[in-house]
Amino acid sequence: xxxxxxxxxxxxxxxxxxxxxxxxxxxxxxxxxxxxxxxxxxxxxxxxxxxxxxxxxxxxxxxxxxxxxxxxxxxxxxxxxxxxxxxxxxxxxxxxxxxxxxxxxxxxxxxxxxxxxxxxxxxxxxxxxxxxxxxxxxxxxxxxxxxxxxxxxxxxxxxxxxxxxxxxxxxxxxxxxxxxxxxxxxxxxxxxxxxxxxxxxxxxxxxxxxxxxxxxxxxxxxxxxxxxxxxxxxxxxxxxxxxxxxxxxxxxxxxxxxxxxxxxxxxxxxxxxxxxxxxxxxxxxxxxxxxxxxxxxxxxxxxxxxxxxxxxxxxxxxxxxxxxxxxxxxxxxxxxxxxxxxxxxxxxx
Amino acid sequence: xxxxxxxxxxxxxxxxxxxxxxxxxxxxxxxxxxxxxxxxxxxxxxxxxxxxxxxxxxxxxxxxxxxxxxxxxxxxxxxxxxxxxxxxxxxxxxxxxxxxxxxxxxxxxxxxxxxxxxxxxxxxxxxxxxxxxxxxxxxxxxxxxxxxxxxxxxxxxxxxxxxxxxxxxxxxxxxxxxxxxxxxxxxxxxxxxxxxxxxxxxxxxxxxxxxxxxxxxxxxxxxxxxxxxxxxxxxxxxxxxxxxxxxxxxxxxxxxxxxxxxxxxxxxxxxxxxxxxxxxxxxxxxxxxxxxxxxxxxxxxxxxxxxxxxxxxxxxxxxxxxxxxxxxxxxxxxxxxxxxxxxxxxxxx
DNA sequence: AACGAATGGTGACTTTTATCATCCTCTAAC
DNA sequence: GTTAGAGGATGATAAAAGTCACCATTCGTT
Numbered sequence: 099x100x101x102x103x104x105x106x107x108x109x110x111x112x113x114x115x116x117x118x119x120x121x122x123x124x125x126x127x128x129x130x131x132x133x134x135x136x137x138x139x140x141x142x143x144x145x146x147x148x149x150x151x152x153x154x155x156x157x158x159x160x161x162x163x164x165x166x167x168x169x170x171x172x173x174x175x176x177x178x179x180x181x182x183x184x185x186x187x188x189x190x191x192x193x194x195x196x197x198x199x200x201x202x203x204x205x206x207x208x209x210x211x212x213x214x215x216x217x218x219x220x221x222x223x224x225x226x227x228x229x230x231x232x233x234x235x236x237x238x239x240x241x242x243x244x245x246x247x248x249x250x251x252x253x254x255x256x257x258x259x260x261x262x263x264x265x266x267x268x269x270x271x272x273x274x275x276x277x278x279x280x281x282x283x284x285x286x287x288x289x290x291x292x293x294x295x296x297x298x299x300x301x302x303x304x305x306x307x308x309x310x311x312x313x314x315x316x317x318x319x320x321x322x323x324x325x326x327x328x329x330x331x332x333x334x335x336x337x338x339x340x341x342x343x344x345x346x347x348x349x350x351x352x353x354x355x356x357x358x359x360x361x362x363x364x365x366x367x368x369x370x371x372x373x374x375x376x377x378x379x380x381x382x383x384x385x386x387x388x389x390x391x392x393x394x395x396x397x398x399x400x401x402x403x404x405x406x407x408x409x410x411x412x413x414x415x416x417x418x419x420x421x422x423x424x425x426x427x428x429x430x431x432x433x434x435x436x437x438x439x440x441x442x443x444x445x446x447x
Numbered sequence: 448x449x450x451x452x453x454x455x456x457x458x459x460x461x462x463x464x465x466x467x468x469x470x471x472x473x474x475x476x477x478x479x480x481x482x483x484x485x486x487x488x489x490x491x492x493x494x495x496x497x498x499x500x501x502x503x504x505x506x507x508x509x510x511x512x513x514x515x516x517x518x519x520x521x522x523x524x525x526x527x528x529x530x531x532x533x534x535x536x537x538x539x540x541x542x543x544x545x546x547x548x549x550x551x552x553x554x555x556x557x558x559x560x561x562x563x564x565x566x567x568x569x570x571x572x573x574x575x576x577x578x579x580x581x582x583x584x585x586x587x588x589x590x591x592x593x594x595x596x597x598x599x600x601x602x603x604x605x606x607x608x609x610x611x612x613x614x615x616x617x618x619x620x621x622x623x624x625x626x627x628x629x630x631x632x633x634x635x636x637x638x639x640x641x642x643x644x645x646x647x648x649x650x651x652x653x654x655x656x657x658x659x660x661x662x663x664x665x666x667x668x669x670x671x672x673x674x675x676x677x678x679x680x681x682x683x684x685x686x687x688x689x690x691x692x693x694x695x696x697x698x699x700x701x702x703x704x705x706x707x708x709x710x711x712x713x714x715x716x717x718x719x720x721x722x723x724x725x726x727x728x729x730x731x732x733x734x735x736x737x738x739x740x741x742x743x744x745x746x747x748x749x750x751x752x753x754x755x756x757x758x759x760x761x762x763x764x765x766x767x768x769x770x771x772x773x774x775x776x777x778x779x780x781x782x783x784x785x786x787x788x789x790x791x792x793x794x795x796x
Numbered sequence: 797a798a799c800g801a802a803t804g805g806t807g808a809c810t811t812t813t814a815t816c817a818t819c820c821t822c823t824a825a826c
Numbered sequence: 827g828t829t830a831g832a833g834g835a836t837g838a839t840a841a842a843a844g845t846c847a848c849c850a851t852t853c854g855t856t
Contacts, residue, residue, distance in 0.1 A: 289714060289715075289717075289718045291718055291719075291721075291722045291723070291796060292796050293722065293796050295721075295722045297717060297718045297721040297722065299714050299717060299718075310707075311707045311710050311711060312711075314703055314704065314707040315704070315707045315708065315711065320711055320714065320715070321714065344696075344700075347693075347696070347699070350696070350699040350700070350703065351693075351699070353703055354663055354699065354702055354703055354706065355663065355664070357703065357706035357707060357709075357710060358659075358660045358663040358664045358706060359664065360706075360710050361660050361706060361709050361710055361713065362660060362661075362664065362669055364710065364713040364714065364717065365638060365648050365669065365670065365713065366638075366669070367717055368638075368646060368648060368713065368716055368717060368720060368757075369638045369640055369646045369648075370640075371717060371720045371721055371757070372640075372644075372646045372720055372757030372758075373640045373642065373644045373646065373757065374640070375842075375843095376842080376843070377842095399803075399804095400803075400804065400805090401803085408717075408720070408721030408722065409721075409843075409844085410843070410844055410845075411803095411804090412805085412806085412843090412844075412845080412846095413842090413843060413844070415804065415805060415806085416805090416806085416843095418805095419805080419806090429804095432803080432804070447640060447641050447642050724812080725812080725813070748833080749833075749834065749835090750833085758813075758814085759813070759814050759815075760833095760834090761813090761814075761815080761816095761835085761836085762812090762813060762814075764834065764835060764836085765813095765835085765836085767835095768835075768836085778834095781833080781834070
């Protein structure tokens with residue numbers, strides 16, 4: 099077998115060097131990334147056979163990395179192993195739920211590390227072989243990468259449309275005529291309640307498709323989408339999309355995957371909305387935005403933050419002030435800067 | 448053109464007779480149903496060309512009828528016209544959002560009635576012709592009826608498994624090995640928060656599939672399902688389902704439809720959970736259960752009701768007591784009986 | 797430059813909801 | 827028949843969040 103590629107994502111220099119040395123000696127090709135963002139990029143570029151990733155990192159933490167990678171079909175099936183400081187039960191459970199394959203607690207022994215890596219690589223190879231065998235059946239979902247590419251191709255040839263900050267892309271009640279693909283910028287989709295309050299359902303960023311649910315349902319839009327900043331969006335006519343969807347099996351399966359992921363996300367949101375305190379929900383919203391932004395600094399209207407959290411603007415502002423006093427965040431000129439990511443992540447409910 | 452079939456769903460005897468007479472004279476074949484349940488059954492049996500349905504009815508109201516029919520592929524594309532007492536703006540908007548095609552306010556003129564019916568029938572015929580033309584493209588989704596049939600066939604041959612009240616079907620963290628099809632009984636699916644509180648995500652009844660989201664995602668279950676009463680469930684092995692899904696385009700499309708509907712439902716739930724008062728959410732939960740049950744009388748543990756609403760048990764009980772005092776419901780031996788459906792439906796948020 | 801609107805922030809107060817304790821009733825098990 | 831436990835219901839109280847009022851900045855527009 100050829101040499102296998104391993105990606106290390108770890109912010110601590112010494113740990114990173116140490117890991118790299120061990121793995122190089124063991125005969126792997128090693129890539130290293132010093133933070134989550136670089137890790138995500140490297141993973142997509144190099145398609146490693148396994149990823150070792152620290153949980154606690156500035157900017158984009160391990161959960162964020164896993165979350166992003168497991169949504170991109172081309173990286174979704176790469177075995178993902180968490181490095182966690184202590185045996186933090188919550189971290190591990192959450193990581194495993196998100197789809198991590200294994201975890202290693204720091205400090206670790208060389209043998210333990212290599213053992214885990216070997217096990218995971220073996221399992222993954224086994225799986226791949228099985229899929230090769232049964233061309234049909236389960237393997238259907240391995241090729242969703244192709245589906246995503248096909249979908250993206252649809253957007254490539256189109257003329258893009260630019261939307262200014264706050265401009266609406268579509269409104270509740272409109273009849274869907276396009277599938278939208280975000281080329282750049284961020285977009286919010288929200289619903290309005292009888293009493294006129296808005297709730298932000300989702301935030302889309304570069305590389306996301308939007309508007310497909312109501313397009314598929316063949317009903318009028320049940321939400322409104324508006325640009326959070328200047329955006330560039332490709333408009334794909336409904337017919338083109340439907341034709342492709344009908345003609346191409348990979349596209350159907352990619353869409354099924356996207357929908358299934360959306361459902362899981364929304365169910366999780368429901369649970370949090372039901373029982374988590376505003377404090378916890380604000381912390382989660384801040385982390386979410388920082389993840390979407392890929393930065394520790396986020397710029398968001400307090401009104402929008404409140405619409406994500408599902409509460410009153412004043413409550414959000416008060417909570418942010420508390421966070422600032424507790425030293426979890428800084429606020430300068432309205433921008434929120436995350437100072438202690440772990441405290442926000444582990445906020446008690 | 449052959450004589451066209453119209454279904455009238457209306458609880459008031461006089462209005463029903465009156466409508467029937469007008470339509471018979473106008474040359475339609477007419478079916479009548481005196482409540483929502485009978486209406487749903489008749490619609491599925493007779494596949495009318497148009498449905499006229501009263502909004503306010505005991506047991507299953509017009510929204511419920513529309514909701515059920517629009518989820519079944521074989522009845523989803525039948526033009527649906529609401530009969531509403533006054534020009535209740537909320538009712539109409541809600542109805543149209545749900546996918547009603549038109550509405551008629553009572554009292555109505557004969558000409559107005561026939562005019563609306565004619566318009567709707569013409570549009571629907573036009574649509575159907577278009578679909579026939581473009582065998583590809585949009586028509587893909589018309590045939591999801593076939594997909595549902597194929598899926599159901601999968602369950603037909605299997606041995607059923609019986610679950611006793613409160614028994615678990617699968618638990619959070621389990622690895623999915625089956626697709627489940629409910630033959631009889633009701634089932635709740637719920638998630639547990641860190642603090643140990645449970646939230647009921649969905650309630651399944653006869654004719655529903657469950658467990659497909661995590662099956663598709665190829666991840667462990669992120670929720671737990673348990674029987675609310677004695678149930679009979681068909682277990683469809685994962686491989687069978689995946690093979691069918693891969694092989695059969697109609698099944699893919701049916702699944703896409705199911706997923707898209709789930710997403711819409713959950714987004715609506717999110718909005719409600721965010722801003723509606725406990726009082727409104729309790730009213731909605733009671734209506735939901737009555738709809739699932741197909742009766743005005745519902746038997747539900749206060750704990751479960753609280754888990755649907757996403758609040759404390761005591762708060763639910765207090766709210767029910769208020770409803771009782773206000774004359775909206777009756778409670779006898781723990782069973783909740785709806786007395787004034789319209790008050791519950793139009794509960795201010 | 798002046799104005800008004802939009803935005804972030806704070807205080808006072810009210811309402812809603814959660815929590816804890818207690819009581820009652822019914823039922824299933826001993 | 828007795829008893830333990832489950833489930834429904836209510837009261838008292840505390841905590842959380844919403845609402846209203848107000849102020850200070852900033853920013854874009856006239």
